[in-house]
Amino acid sequence: MRRLPILPTLLVLIAVAVMVTAGVWQWQRAAWKEDLLARYDRAAKAGTAVAFPFTEDQREAALYHRSALECRRVLARNPIAGRNAAQEAGWAQTVRCATPEGEAEVALGWSRDPAIAAWDGGTVQGIVAPAAHGVRLVAVPAQAGLTQLAKPDPHDLPNNHVSYAVQWFFFAATALIIYALALRRRLRDSDKAG
Secondary structure, eight states: OOTTHHHHHHHHHHHHHHHHHHHHHHHHHHHHHHHHHHHHHHHHHHHOOOOOOOOHHHHHHTTTTTTEEOOOEEEEEEEEEEEEETTOOEEEEEEEEEEEEEEEEEEEEEEEEOSSSOOOOEEEEEEEEETTTTEEEEESSSSTOOOOOOOOOGGGOOOHHHHHHHHHHHHHHHHHHHHHHHHHHHHHHHHHHH
16 A cells, blocks of 8 residues: 555546446436436327417426417528428428517428428417427417428437446546556566565
């Protein structure tokens, strides 16, 4: 013990403690994500309608529920990558709408062609789904003569926290093993020199 280098040992132990803490945190996140996905799954299966969430604090509770909104004016049109109900790759035709409550994104439907579909607005029913910047309403039925988009599925959300936790624990174990091997070599070399 008297030949153990204090500063390097302390640094390795701190690094290992940080890695183990990160692993425990990811393990806890895995349990949180499983609960979240179960709640989303219940919402998707319930089929109950909720008001479309126009504010950030309303979004979480509305995800995967049925909803509706009135698109009074189309502000922007944007095709994005998407899949239809048959899981074919193509384009989800989305619009940004002005509604009485504020702006909202609506995924009108699917097409093979990225050309923007003509649609002037109206009342849209569908399912509240996650979007890059908030949420969008995935129209059910599809609008503007488009094909039905794939139904939003909470199981499409990644839940890889357990694998991250295992990685952090592996990194911690690897650091300890490498340090132990380095110490053993150092002690052996110092015994030979001494």
